[in-house]
Amino acid sequence: MGNCCERAGNFFGPQKNTNVRVSLPAVCFVWQIAMIILFGVFIRYDKESDAHWPETKREENITSDVENDFYFRYPSFQDVHVMIFVGFGYLMTFLKRYSYSGVGFNFLIASFGLQWALLMQGWFHSLDPATGKIYIGVESLINADFCCAGSLIAYGALLGKVSPVQLMVVTLFGVTLFAVEEYIILDLLHCRDAGGSMVIHCFGGYYGLAISWVLYRPNLHQSKRLHGSIYHSDLFAMIGTLFLWMFWPSFNSAITDHGDGQHRAAINTYIALASSVLTSIAISSMSQKRGKLDMVHIQNASLAGAVAMGTAAEFMITPYGSLIVGFCMGIISTFGYLFVTPFLEKHFKLQDTCGVHNLHAVPGMLGGFIGAIVAAAATEEVYSKEGLINTFDLEGKFKDRDLGTQGGFQAAGTCVSIAFGLIGGAIVGFILKFPIWGDPADDNCFDDETYWELPEDEETVPPVLEYNNHMIHKQQDIRSESNFSVEQS
Amino acid sequence: MGNCCERAGNFFGPQKNTNVRVSLPAVCFVWQIAMIILFGVFIRYDKESDAHWPETKREENITSDVENDFYFRYPSFQDVHVMIFVGFGYLMTFLKRYSYSGVGFNFLIASFGLQWALLMQGWFHSLDPATGKIYIGVESLINADFCCAGSLIAYGALLGKVSPVQLMVVTLFGVTLFAVEEYIILDLLHCRDAGGSMVIHCFGGYYGLAISWVLYRPNLHQSKRLHGSIYHSDLFAMIGTLFLWMFWPSFNSAITDHGDGQHRAAINTYIALASSVLTSIAISSMSQKRGKLDMVHIQNASLAGAVAMGTAAEFMITPYGSLIVGFCMGIISTFGYLFVTPFLEKHFKLQDTCGVHNLHAVPGMLGGFIGAIVAAAATEEVYSKEGLINTFDLEGKFKDRDLGTQGGFQAAGTCVSIAFGLIGGAIVGFILKFPIWGDPADDNCFDDETYWELPEDEETVPPVLEYNNHMIHKQQDIRSESNFSVEQS
Amino acid sequence: MGNCCERAGNFFGPQKNTNVRVSLPAVCFVWQIAMIILFGVFIRYDKESDAHWPETKREENITSDVENDFYFRYPSFQDVHVMIFVGFGYLMTFLKRYSYSGVGFNFLIASFGLQWALLMQGWFHSLDPATGKIYIGVESLINADFCCAGSLIAYGALLGKVSPVQLMVVTLFGVTLFAVEEYIILDLLHCRDAGGSMVIHCFGGYYGLAISWVLYRPNLHQSKRLHGSIYHSDLFAMIGTLFLWMFWPSFNSAITDHGDGQHRAAINTYIALASSVLTSIAISSMSQKRGKLDMVHIQNASLAGAVAMGTAAEFMITPYGSLIVGFCMGIISTFGYLFVTPFLEKHFKLQDTCGVHNLHAVPGMLGGFIGAIVAAAATEEVYSKEGLINTFDLEGKFKDRDLGTQGGFQAAGTCVSIAFGLIGGAIVGFILKFPIWGDPADDNCFDDETYWELPEDEETVPPVLEYNNHMIHKQQDIRSESNFSVEQS
Known part of the structure; x- marks a missing residue:
C-alpha cells in the first residue's frame, strides 16, 4: 500500500511526505519530558488529597471524610472523562476509513492536553503565591478535561486533513489560549460559565474553524471517495453521541456549587437535551424526500441543547426555559447542517468536517448570550438573597455588582471567547502551513492508511x-x- | 432505492405509504410545544435543587450539602440513564439492517417519554395541592427514566414492524397507562416495587405483546431475509446487554431507601445476575448440536435474573435467595426463547421480535410474585421492628397492615400490571391499525432503508x-x- | 459448517472433539448449585446492608445515612464493574473471528468467578469466628470483581486456544489461588496493594503465561488465517481499551482509605495513564516504516502505566512520580509487544495471544517493586505521623514496623505473587491437558464457529x-x- 500511495502522489500532484517517524516520537518525548520537569517543579497534592488530611480535618472541624470534595465531584468527573475519551472519540469514527484516527488521535491529544492543562490552569487560577506551587485535586482533573475539550472540538473541524503532529501543535496552543481566555472571562470579567458554553464550546468551535479556514484545501474533492460514512461506522459514532448526550448533565454540573447548584444544573441539562432530540428529528425528517432521517443530524444536532445550556444550567432558568433552549437549538443546529455548512464551504472556503460550526460554535455563542439574559433577569425573589450571592459568586470585590451589569459582562465574555478562537486559530493555522508537519496530500485525506498500520485484509476492501x-x-x-x-x- | 421499494410494492401487494415527512415532524413539534406549555404551567424545581437551598438547609437543620438527595442518587441516576439510552438502544441493534432504527427510535421515544413522564408522574404522585405545581429533583428524573423503560420494552416486541410515528403514539399511551397503574399499585395498594418488576417489566412486556398481537402480520415472512443478525450487529447488541447487566444493580437500588435499602438492593441484584448468566449459558449449550452457544440467549436471558429481582431486591431475600432467583430465571428465560416464542408465534399469532415475553413479561410477573412471597415471609426478627417499617413503609394509614396482607397486596399489584398491559395494549394496537401512521409493508419490515437515509455504498450490499x-x-x-x-x- | 469442521479434522490431523454439550452445562449447573448451597451456609448481609442498619446507626452514633460505605464506594464499584465486563470483554474482541468468544466467555467466567470469589475471599479475610458467617457489603463486591480480574488476565494469554469448560477450570483454580496469595501478601506480610499490581496483575499475568506455556501448540500456525484483526474488530477492542483507561483511577482507588486515600489514588492513576499514552504512541511510531501507528500498542501499552501504579497509587508518590512511572511503562510495554512476545514465542514456546506479559505480568511486577521503593522512602515529614499510620495501616501488631522493613515486605509480596502465578499456572496447565475438556484442534483455534452458532450469512464470509x-x-x-x-x- 505504501507503493500505491506513492503512485497516487505522482498522479495527482506533488507528493506530500506523510512520514512522521521522526517528528511524532520527537514531539511526544520532548513534551512528555517537559511535563515531568514542570510537574516536578510546580504540582503538588491539595490538602484534600494529601496524607495530612486527617490533620486538616481536625483543624478545619470537618466531621466526616464524606465532606472531602472527592465525594462531591468524583462521579461527575468520571462521566466527564467518558465524554472526553469515548464521547468525543467515537463521535469522530463516523468516516468509513478514518475511524482509527478519529478515536486514536483523540486519545493522543486529550492525554497530552490534560497534562498541559493542569499546568496552564494551575498557573492562572490556583498558583499559591506563598509557595509557588499548584495544588491539585479532583476539581483540577475536571477542569483539565474541560480544557482538552476545546482542542478536541477544534479537531472536529480538522478531522481527516491534518497529521498527528499538527494535532499536537493545535492542542499545545489550544490549551494555552484556553487558559488565558478562561482567566480573562472567569476571573477578570467575573463571568459564570460552569458548563463552558463560552470558554469551551464557543472558543473551541471558532478556534477549529479559523484553523480550518487557513488550511483550506481547494482540491479536497480528490479524496471524496472517503468522505462519507458506512453503515457500521455510523453505529460506532452513535456510541459517541449517546455517551455525550447521557453524561452532559454531569458535564454542566461537574464544577457548580455543592448542593442546589449541581442538582439544578443536572436537571436543566437533562431537560434541554430531551427537547433537542425531538426538534432535530423533526427538521431532519422534513428536509428529506419521504421524510427519511439523516444520521448526521441525530448524531450531532441532538446535542446542541446541552451546549447552549453550558452557561445558564446553574441559573434558575426554570424547567420550561430549558425546554425552550433545547427546542430552538435542535432546529438551529439541524438547519446549520442542512444549509450553513454547505454555504460556508462554497462561499467562505471553510471545510468543517464534523460541522463544529453547528454543534459548538453557534450553540456555544448563543449559550453565552442566553446566560447573559438569564443573569440579567435574576431577582432576589427567585433566588433569595443568599442564593443570588452563591449562584453568581458576588463576593469580595464583586459584592456590589448588580445583575444587569453581570449580564453585560457575561455577554462581553462571549465576545472575548469568539475573538480568542478566531485570532488564535488564524495564527495557529499559519504555523501549521509550514511544510514540516507531515500532513496528508489532498487525495490522501480521510484515510487511516496514511498514519496507521491497517489489518491486511482491510487494505483490499476499497478495490473489492x-x-x-x-x-x-x-x-x-x-x-x-x-x-x-x-x-x- | 426509492424505486426499488416502490417496485417491491407492486410485486408483493398493495403499496404502503411510508412517507412520514409530514406526520413525524408534526407529531414532534406539536408534542414538544405542548410539553413546553405544560412544563411552564406545572413544573418547578424542588427545594433541593432550588436556589433557596441555603435557607432550606438552615431551616431544616441540615448540616452538610452532602445530605442533598443529589449525592445519594445521582450516580445511580446516571447508570439508569445509560441503561435506557445505550442499554436498551444497543440491545435493539442486533438485526442486520435495522440497527439505526433500533438505537435511533429508542433515542427518540425515550427523549419524548421522559418529558411526558415528568408530567404524568408528577400529577399522580407529587402535585402539591396548595400551589398546583409539581416539584422535581433527581428522584423525579430517575422515575421518568423508569417510566420510559415500559415503552421501550414494548418497542422490543414491535421492533421492525412499526413507524416512528406509531412509536410516538405507543409512548404517549404507554407513559400515561404507566402513571395510572403505578399510582394504583404503589399508592392505592401500597405495594413496594423499587426496581419495577411489576410496574415496569410486567406492564411493559404485556403492553408490547398485546399491541403486537393486534398488529399481527400474516405475511411477515416476506421480509425474512432481514430478520436475523450478522456478526457485527450481534457485537453491537452485546454492548447493550453488558451495560444493562452491569448497571442493573443501580436500577434496582436507585430509588430505594437511603442507607441499607440502596446497599442491599445493589448486592442482591449483582448476585442474581451472576447466577442467571451461568444457567442461560448451560441451557443454551444443551439445546444445540455440539453444545454451541446462541448469542440470542446470552444477550437476553442473562438479564432475566435482575428483572425478577425488581421487587424483592430491597427486601431481606438473603444472598442465596438471590442466587436461586437468578438460577431459575436464566433457565426459564432461555427455555422461553427456545420454545415459547416459536409456539406463541405459531399458535397465538404473536410476533415478538426481541422476545420481550421471555425477558420482561414472564420474569417481571414472576418477580412480582416472588416479591409477594418474600414480603409475606418477613419477620421482625430478620428486619428489626424499625427495619420492617422502613422497608415496607408501614406508616400513616398503613401502619397496622400485617405482612401477610402486604404479600397479598403485592400479588394483587402484579395482576393489576398485567391487566393494564393487556387491555391498554389491545386498545393502543387498534388505534395503530388506522392506515395513517406510515408503517412499513410486510416486505419492508426490519429495513432501515424505509425511514433512514443510508450511506451510499451500503445500499448495494444486499445485491453484493x-x-x-x-x-x-x-x-x-x-x-x-x-x-x-x-x-x- | 459442522461438516466442514469435521472434514478439516481429517485433513490436518487427529480430530478433536469440541462438543461441550454435556460438559459445559454440567459444569455450569454443578458449580452454580454448589454456590447456592455455600452461599446459604456462609453468606449474610453486613451491618451496613442489613435491615438492622437504623439500629446500628443509633448504636454507633452514625449521624447520617451518607456515612454508609455504599456512598463512599458504589460509584467506584460500578466503574470497576464496567472494566471487568466491558473493558476486559471488549479488549478481547480484537481477533477477526473470535469476538463472540472474547466478550462472551469473559462474561461467563467473570460471572462464575465473582461468586466463588465472594466465598474464597470471605473465608480468608472476613469470616466471623463467632458466627461462622461471611458478611458482605459493597467492598466485598469490589474485591470479588478484582479477584475475577486475575483469571480474566490469564484468559488473555489463552484467548482462542481453550474451550469454555477449560476456562471454568482456569477460573476455579485462579480464584482459589488468588485468595490464598492475597491472604499471604496482604494479611501475613501486611503489604499494601490497593490497585493490585502484585495480587491481581502480576499474579494473573504469570498464571496465564504458565498455563499457556504448558498448553503450547506447535502447530498453531494452522489457524494463522484467523490470528489477526480486521478494521471493525479493532474498533470494538478500542471500546474495551478506553473503558479500562478511563475507569482505572476508580480501580486503583476503589478500596483505598476514605478521604485522602481514594482522592490521591485517583489523581496518581489519572496522571500516570496520560503519560503512558504518549510514550506508547512514540515507540509505536518509531518502530514502523513511515512512522505508522499499530493498534495493538495503542490498545494495550497505553494502559501499562495504571497497572504499574496499582500498589503505589495510594502512596505520596507525587504527581511527577506518577508521570515518570507512566512514561517508563509506555516504553517498556510497547517494546514488549515489539520484541519480547515474538522472542518468547520463538525461543520459549510461549504463545501469549493478547500479550499479557507486556501489559500485566511485567508492569505488575515492576509496580510491586515501585510500591516497595516508595514505601521504603516514606517519611513522617511527607505523610504526617497520622498519615503514615493510615496509609500503611501500621496498627495492631504491625504498629512498630519501620518503613524500610515495610518496603522489604512489599518486595517479598511481589515475589510471592510471581511464585503463585507460575507454580499454580503450571499445575492448572497440566490438569487442562487431559483430553476431556473439548478444546479446539490447532486449525480451529481463534474461531468462534467452534463454540457458537454464527449468523448464517457470516459463515460464507471467509470464502467470499x-x-x-x-x-x-x-x-x-x-x-x-x-x-x-x-x-x-
Missing part, C-alpha cells in the same frame, strides 16, 4: 467494493439485455 | 451478498465438477 | 474474501497485461 459495484452494474446489464452472462462464459 | 453467494456456489460447482472456471474463461 | 482476493489479483493481471477481461469474455 469498486470491483463488486462494477460487477453488479455489469450483471444488471446482462440480466436485462441478454442471455449472455459471466457464469455462462 | 446475493451475488457473492451465487458466485461461491458456482465456484464450488466448478471446483468439484470440472476444470472449467471463471478465471479460465 | 478468499474469492475476492483471488479475483482482485486476477483483475490486476488482466488490467496490466491484456485487453482480455472477465467482462469481455
